[in-house]
Amino acid sequence: MNTPHNRRPTLSRSIIVATAAALIGSVLLSAPAASAATVTAAQTVPDGQPAPDGLSIAITDEAAETTSGASSNYTVTVTNRGTTPVSAELVVALPTFAAFSEAKGAHVEKAEAAWTVTVAPGSSERRHATADIGRIPAGEVRVTTLATLYASGDRSRILVRAADANAIQGVLDPAHTVGRHPAKVGAAPGDSAVLVVVSACAVLLALAIVGVVVIRRVLRRRGGVRGTA
Structure with a gap:
């Protein structure tokens, strides 16, 4: 039977997998799309x-x-x-x-x-x-x-x-500026600058999650060692 204590490693692995997926997704999102001539x-x-x-x-x-x-x-x-x-x-x-x-x-x-x-x-x-x-x-x-x-x-x-x-x-x-004056067109959600900002935020969030998981595991191990001393 899975006790709350036994489920913690599984939960940690799930968070790490989700974080890795977010990192990969952010990299793919920031990659420029191929343009057709x-x-x-x-x-x-x-x-x-x-x-x-x-x-x-x-x-x-x-x-x-x-x-x-x-x-x-x-x-x-x-x-x-x-x-x-x-x-x-x-x-x-x-x-x-x-x-x-x-x-x-x-x-x-x-x-x-x-x-x-x-x-x-x-x-x-x-x-x-x-x-x-x-x-x-x-x-x-x-x-x-x-x-x-x-x-x-x-x-x-x-x-x-x-x-x-x-x-x-x-x-x-x-692509969205075709047929318009560039000075009158603002940045669209698909612009490279916006993609870079979104990707950077995703990476920072992912790193923060990883950091929390690692710190919790280190503190839990230290607590276990002290409890057996």
Whole structure:
């Protein structure tokens, strides 16, 4: 039968295990999350009509960040996993402070490059473009380039769309500030600074618990030794 005296070691072990779990959790919490340079997202058209089955699009320049004066080499891939061919207009739109230096086969106007594409069932079409990044205005938090597949002759109907969003060197880039002025956005619960504070508090609490358990065990042992003397 477990008496209160016999349950004390078990209780102490439980506290130590819980403390170790808290320490591990705090370390995992403070680790920065991996960021993706490319965000790919198929979507429905504004009026709710679904895109053709099996149609998807992706854009990437294989870079995580950029800066003023840099050059970006974009690859856009349109994939048709459906059963019918798709003919559409592919448009790559740069931010206003960037310009195309090369977009083979495209009609280029200002910061847009457009191709007419036909994608057979079970195949993909790729287009390449190179852009020069100009002077990035203050207040920008990302350099975002859109790739949109429109229904032929109808720019009001988006079939699928994707975005490549590169961080800007020297600019704080928490995900929740995208599209907002950094000076107007406060720290969110997921920010790294908040995570560090939370993790530090968790570690201090865990160490305090361990210290209490160790001191109690030492005092209990001393008391037992004196009692047998």
